Amino acid sequence: MKFYISASGIKKVTISNPGVGIGKGGGGCAAAAAALAARRFSGRSLLLLLLLLAIVLPFIFVRFAFLVLESASVCDSPLDCMGLRLFRGGDTSLKIREELTRALLEETEQDGDGRGKKGSLESFDDLVKEMTLKRRDIRAFASVTKKMLLQMERKVQSAKHHELVYWHLASHGIPKCLHCLSLRLTEEYSVNAMARTRLPPPESVYRLTDPSFHHVVILTDNVLAASVVISSTVQNAVDPEKFVFHIVTDKKTYTPMHAWFAINSASSPVVEVKGLHQYDWPQEVNLRVKEMLEIHRMIWRRHYQDLKDSDYSFVEGTHEQSLQALNPSCLALLNHLRIYIPKLFPDLNKIVLLDDDVVVQRDLSSLWETDLNGKVVGSVVDSWCGSNCCPGRKYKDYFNFSHPLISSNLRQEDCAWLSGMNVFDLKAWRQTNITEAYSSWLRLSVSSGLQLWQPGALPPTLLAFKGLTQTLDPSWHVAGLGSRSVKAPEDILKSAAVLHFSGPAKPWLEISNPEVRSLWYRYVNSSDIVVRKCKIMN
Numbered sequence: 291m292k293f294y295i296s297a298s299g300i301k302k303v304t305i306s307n308p309g310v311g312i313g314k315g316g317g318g319c320a321a322a323a324a325a326l327a328a329r330r331f332s333g334r335s336l337l338l339l340l341l342l343l344a345i346v347l348p349f350i351f352v353r354f355a356f357l358v359l360e361s362a363s364v365c366d367s368p369l370d371c372m373g374l375r376l377f378r379g380g381d382t383s384l385k386i387r388e389e390l391t392r393a394l395l396e397e398t399e400q401d402g403d404g405r406g407k408k409g410s411l412e413s414f415d416d417l418v419k420e421m422t423l424k425r426r427d428i429r430a431f432a433s434v435t436k437k438m439l440l441q442m443e444r445k446v447q448s449a450k451h452h453e454l455v456y457w458h459l460a461s462h463g464i465p466k467c468l469h470c471l472s473l474r475l476t477e478e479y480s481v482n483a484m485a486r487t488r489l490p491p492p493e494s495v496y497r498l499t500d501p502s503f504h505h506v507v508i509l510t511d512n513v514l515a516a517s518v519v520i521s522s523t524v525q526n527a528v529d530p531e532k533f534v535f536h537i538v539t540d541k542k543t544y545t546p547m548h549a550w551f552a553i554n555s556a557s558s559p560v561v562e563v564k565g566l567h568q569y570d571w572p573q574e575v576n577l578r579v580k581e582m583l584e585i586h587r588m589i590w591r592r593h594y595q596d597l598k599d600s601d602y603s604f605v606e607g608t609h610e611q612s613l614q615a616l617n618p619s620c621l622a623l624l625n626h627l628r629i630y631i632p633k634l635f636p637d638l639n640k641i642v643l644l645d646d647d648v649v650v651q652r653d654l655s656s657l658w659e660t661d662l663n664g665k666v667v668g669s670v671v672d673s674w675c676g677s678n679c680c681p682g683r684k685y686k687d688y689f690n691f692s693h694p695l696i697s698s699n700l701r702q703e704d705c706a707w708l709s710g711m712n713v714f715d716l717k718a719w720r721q722t723n724i725t726e727a728y729s730s731w732l733r734l735s736v737s738s739g740l741q742l743w744q745p746g747a748l749p750p751t752l753l754a755f756k757g758l759t760q761t762l763d764p765s766w767h768v769a770g771l772g773s774r775s776v777k778a779p780e781d782i783l784k785s786a787a788v789l790h791f792s793g794p795a796k797p798w799l800e801i802s803n804p805e806v807r808s809l810w811y812r813y814v815n816s817s818d819i820v821v822r823k824c825k826i827m828n
Contacts, residue, residue, distance in 0.1 A: 457774070458613040460801050461794030468798065470824035471513055475546035478553065478820070485549035490560045497560050499637040503534045504658050507631065509624040510646035511543040513550050514798060514814070514826065520551075522650040522813040524559060532655065534560045536641075538634060540624065541567045554815065566623070575633060578729060582626055585732045590621055590745040617794065620746045629728045629751065632716050639717040644788070645710040647772065647796050649810045652787035657713050657766075665760040666722060668713035670767040671705050674782045680705035682770070688749045690741055695734060699753065706752050707759050710790040711767045728754040771806045772796055783809070798826075 479485045490498070497503050506523065510516050516537055524530045539547050544565035551561045571579075594616055619625060627634065628643065635641065642657050644650075662668050673679050685691075686702035731750045735742045743749035768778050768786040772793025776783075783789065789809060795802045797810035816827050 455613065457801060458616070458794050461796065461799060462618055463799075465798060465800070467824045467826045468512070468514060471820060471826065472543070472546040474820045474824065475513065475549040479545045479549040482549075482553070485552050487552040487555070489548060489552055489555070489563050491555075494560045497534050498536070498562055500534075501639055503560075504532050504655060505534050505536060505635075505638050505641045506654075507536045507538070507635065507641050507643050508646060509538045509627060509643075511540050511622075511624060512646050512798075513543065513546050515646035515796075516547065517550060517554070517815060518810060518813045519644055519646060519648060519650070520561065521815065523644075523654060525813065526650055526652055528653045528655060530559050535562065536635065537561065537563045538624065538627070539563065539565055541565050544568075554818065566627075569634070571633065575630070579623075579627070579630070582629075582729065582732060583621070583623065585736055586626060586745070586747070587621060589735060589740045589743075590616075592740040593745050613794075616745070626747045628747065629725055629754070631714065632719050632725070635716065639715070641714050641716060643712045643714060645790065645792075647791040648710055649789050649791075649797075649813060650787065651784075651789060651809075654787065660713055660760075660762070662713065662715050662718070662760040664718065666715055666719045666724065666758040667707075667755055668760045668762050669707035669709070670711070670764050670769075671707045671759070671761045672764055673705075674764050674768060674778055674786075678703075678705055682773075683708070685752070687744075688746075688752065689743045693738060693742055695738060696742055699756065706748070707755075707761075708767050708769050708790070709748055709751070710769060710792060711788040713760075713762070722758065724754050724758070771803065771809075774803075776803055776806050 475485070506520075508516055508519055520535050523533060523535075527533060537547060537551075544563065544567070548563045551563055555561070597616070631641070631643070640658060642654060657668070660668055671680070683706050684702065685700045685704050685706055688706060689696045689700060689702070691697045691700075691702045728750050731742075731753045735750070765785055766787045767790060768782060768788070769790040769792045770777065771789055772791040772795045774793075774795065778786075783806065789806070791797050791802070791806075791810065797807050811827070814826065815821055821827065
């Protein structure tokens with residue numbers, strides 16, 4: 291080491307290695323500096339390397355542990371999972387997906403009928419316990435899961451099916467309030483002279499056969515329903531005095547029906563109430579009616595037995611139609627007597643036939659002016675949804691097209707005309723053999739094993755009236771309001787002349803659709819004392 295000292299102080303300090311000459315002073319200093327820099331660089335590199343390993347090693351450990359655990363249930367061997375897949379998670383997901391798909395396919399092939407076996411797990415908690423405790427592989431997981439889902443699917447389908455059956459059974463009952471109404475009106479008939487007043491009054495009897503009036507025919511055993519039909523028709527009529535109503539009912543309902551319209555005659559136009567026991571038909575007609583009812587009962591029993599033998603299982607899309615055909619109303623005499631309307635009203639030439647489950651929203655007077663072009667019945671064929679749009683009421687929904695008698699006479703995709711609001715030209719009807727054709731089709735059904743059509747009066751009626759129907763504008767008649775869900779838009783419902791609660795959910799039942807029930811209830815005479823006592827509006 292050398293010091294150079296001047297008068298102003300120490301100017302420079304030179305440090306040199308021992309043994310290095312003065313003449314080599316510059317080169318020696320450079321070599322020393324390079325050696326020192328090399329030692330410093332090696333220390334920094336080691337520090338950076340240690341920091342990098344401290345960051346990367348935990349990630350490698352976690353990834354390694356994940357692959358080891360995953361390989362227990364996914365891979366054929368742990369080494370297969372841990373090879374080149376340490377930083378490639380996509381291959382693992384693909385492997386899981388392929389393995390699960392393969393396991394599900396193998397399980398489906400082994401269980402070809404698509405039904406889960408008994409003893410499968412009942413809940414998701416059971417599945418978790420099964421997988422956790424027994425350490426199942428992915429094939430076992432797929433098998434157990436598939437059986438559990440199939441069993442749950444069967445339970446859901448069975449619950450839906452039973453709910454549908456119970457819903458239809460509920461439609462077969464008669465509400466307590468309607469029983470109450472009939473009993474109180476019967477009592478009123480026996481103690482109140484006004485309830486026994488002649489209908490119609492003597493001064494209006496001539497209207498019953500006068501062709502200048504609008505004659506409406508209703509065949510029903512429901513007092514409340516008949517009152518709503520007449521009330522809604524009168525309230526929406528331009529000239530209510532032009533309407534004459536003919537009610538045909540059975541013997542048990544005649545008394546309360548007569549009492550209701552006798553007591554409420556002030557708010558009604560001319561109403562005739564006639565019981566079936568008051569008709570004096572020839573013996574030949576009585577025998578035909580008896581034969582007709584017996585054949586319909588045979589068809590109903592055959593259909594019921596087929597459903598019972600199949601444990602009430604249905605072909606997809608036909609279950610509601612099959613259940614609805616089991617309704618006891620399919621055997622009601624009043625429903626089947628429509629084919630004898632010309633004999634019920636021999637003095638009338640043109641009528642409008644209304645079902646008891648309709649409500650009128652517009653004046654019907656123009657129906658009597660409708661030109662039927664020589665046809666017998668005027669009816670709505672196409673629905674509000676467009677041409678040839680009639681979901682649930684095409685010919686294939688009523689008839690068995692596998693039988694040549696049906697396939698040779700009808701086309702299964704054609705729409706059946708709506709029953710419930712129809713214009714009948716009785717004069718034209720009497721010039722045809724419609725009633726005889728109806729009876730002939732019933733006999734053909736018997737000879738064909740009772741398999742030509744679903745139970746009910748409509749299928750043979752459609753056959754008997756083939757080619758004799760005049761189409762009306764769809765706005766005259768909107769049906770289907772008695773189904774589980776009303777498909778018609780609100781503006782269509784408001785503009786329709788007649789709303790028809792066809793289907794099981796009649797508006798007087800608790801199962802009726804609350805969205806459209808009010809359209810019917812607003813015509814119930816809530817001020818009547820009997821209606822209030824029987825709590826019908828509740």
